[in-house]
């Protein structure tokens with residue numbers, strides 16, 4: 001028996017994961033689009049005349065994001081100047097396909113595209129880094145570098161803002177991860193719809209309340225072309241646990257994803273909990289709680305032939321660096337400072353968060 | 366998206382590979398028999414010293430117990446509350462400055478109605494439990510879960526609260542024989558069937574478990590009031606509380622995490638819930654019980670009868686336990702994260718509006734840019750009618766409920782000129798509940814038959830709504846904000 005659309009009575013083609021309602025294709029499209037528009041209005045994400053960089057990886061979230069930003073911008077006259085921004089890590093064979101997708105999107109959506117390469121930004125391609133350090137820790141590099149690459153690229157194209165495709169599932173997962181690893185500073189920030197407003201370029205997430213499944217549905221029925229970009233390096237086991245947990249929760253109660261975000265929004269951190277002070281990197285100006293940001297520490301290691309520097313607890317490498325620094329004239333970093341860098345923005349001193357060092361860190365959005 | 370994990374697992378504190386048997390006690394150098402916390406090896410007697418000291422310190426730190434206070438210990442027969450009772454006994458027996466200085470009593474709440482036990486099965490359990498409780502030498506009480514359905518709304522005058530008919534204890538002057546007391550315990554009343562219907566109406570196990578724990582907490586607080594206790598101690602371990610933190614997050618109950626794990630949970634104004642076992646892991650408690658012959662009584666619960674993936678609570682518990690096995694700092698990390706949380710905007714604790722179901726701070730006054738308003742918008746846009754989907758299912762009003770003797774039923778329905786005296790308070794709409802329930806409780810009742818909800822929820826919701834309507838009417842003439 002055909003199910004009829006809850007809104008128009010026509011024949012329904014899907015059941016919305018978010019509300020459980022049966023809708024036809026067109027009613028789903030307009031509901032989906034109206035919700036993103038509402039999110040943008042409610043959170044006052046943009047101002048007329050702003051130049052907005054859409055992080056485009058060729059993946060589903062960013063493909064749908066680029067499409068819908070263009071659509072809403074025209075439909076509701078946001079007056080935004082939208083630029084697609086892609087990062088080329090320089091991994092042979094890995095980015096080729098996804099960059100092709102981005103280029104196709106650019107033509108289809110008629111949006112300007114800027115591709116920034118690691119080589120251009122850092123002087124190193126991922127392939128060259130892998131050659132230096134082997135396969136073991138390269139995800140540290142590509143994650144840290146990628147996060148900054150978007151900011152640095154956005155500055156290059158003179159954008160006022162970065163828009164990313166992080167969806168409700170991503171945010172719920174991050175809330176859980178931050179609780180599991182005891183990272184209260186990120187826990188506080190990770191449900192904010194706009195981050196980094198003070199200092200760095202603001203980043204915002206119009207998909208904050210959008211279910212991943214609905215994004216896939218939208219792309220599927222709109223026949224949007226995307227490339228599946230899972231990182232080729234295996235994801236961390238701990239985050240894998242959190243992801244599995246979230247998927248299981250969703251099976252038990254589909255609203256769990258949004259419920260978790262509500263939980264995150266209604267919590268804050270006690271005033272007497274010590275928070276890391278945010279400053280900027282003395283070398284590149286990027287936001288960092290340490291004198292040197294993570295990327296600069298990693299680069300320092302690469303350029304000095306100590307690529308393990310800044311990854312985990314590589315004391316030996318730090319000692320080697322200290323030695324090098326002692327011998328060098330124009331060296332400005334103190335060994336103790338750089339040696340302590342484990343994440344660029346928010347790892348508090350180990351005394352303030354018990355267990356913070358016992359669970360792996362991840363760069364947040 | 367690429368994950369950055371700082372060389373992943375190498376940072377994690379891996380489980381120590383050595384067993385307790387090959388180690389010496391960290392205090393006295395004797396052979397260790399047990400490993401507490403993450404890697405502290407203890408011999409039997411040093412473990413006892415550590416355990417008792419830590420228990421006492423948990424009480425001491427909080428400074429909420431005054432000398433001679435009466436504390437009601439919630440005893441379920443399980444490992445954690447059995448250990449708690451044993452520790453209280455040791456604490457009272459200790460000499461001089463280490464002594465615990467309060468007067469305890471035990472209360473057992475029989476939940477047989479939840480697992481579908483017969484009257485006879487329940488009576489047998491109560492008999493066993495009363496034997497254990499009698500052994501302690503403390504006063505003890507037994508109540509059944511369904512009595513929670515008789516609890517009047519909290520705001521009603523205290524005189525309307527009478528001792529429940531099925532409430533029994535060794536303090537009852539009429540019955541000095543144990544057998545006599547248990548015979549009098551009513552395990553099959555009109556409320557038993559109502560409770561069964563209510564539980565059966567829950568469409569998900571998650572909602573059912575939330576409801577059971579709500580009934581249980583309400584009843585504990587209610588019984589404490591009746592018996593003149595202002596403190597109730599429960600046996601929740603750190604492990605359980607950590608898994609509760611995560612489960613609460615998942616259920617949209619983030620705002621209640623701080624009270625739900627606090628040593629002193631003050632959401633019930635006149636009765637404080639204490640959690641003296643919160644600094645122990647479940648494993649440590651089990652070791653204590655095994656080493657010092659503390660008996661406990663295993664009883665099936667909803668959780669043990671269902672699978673691991675049956676509800677958010679069971680899933681979360683399994684998840685935390687598995688993580689804890691591989692990464693022994695999981696529980697303490699989650700616990701300490703929880704300790705650093707507070708409810709957003711809770712600067713003025715007295716002005717807090719509370720949920721009429723769980724009594725935690727109402728978390729629904731959020732801005733337009735929020736998960737709650739986004740959800741409402743989604744429902745609105747894909748239904749064109751707003752969120753009042755349960756409207757039809759709750760139109761049916763129960764005629765003249767016999768339990769409704771509260772004087773407030775004489776009040777007007779609030780819709781007319783004040784002369785109707787109709788008994789409208791029994792009907793409750795999703796709409797009005799959404800104004801008086803917190804986010805998490807709204808999610809819970811979404812899965813239930815609203816007509817069967819306990820009267821303490823329905824009446825309180827109705828009362829709050831009537832008051833807010835009254836307030837609306839006179840608001841132009843009010844000179845200052847009054848809560």
Ligand SMILES: [Zn+2]
Nearest residue numbers: 005008024027
């Ligand atoms: Zn339709």
Ligand SMILES: [Zn+2]
Nearest residue numbers: 139142231367
């Ligand atoms: Zn990677």
Ligand SMILES: [Zn+2]
Nearest residue numbers: 281284293296
């Ligand atoms: Zn830098």
Ligand SMILES: [Zn+2]
Nearest residue numbers: 390393408411
């Ligand atoms: Zn010893």
Ligand SMILES: [Zn+2]
Nearest residue numbers: 720723803806
């Ligand atoms: Zn509630």
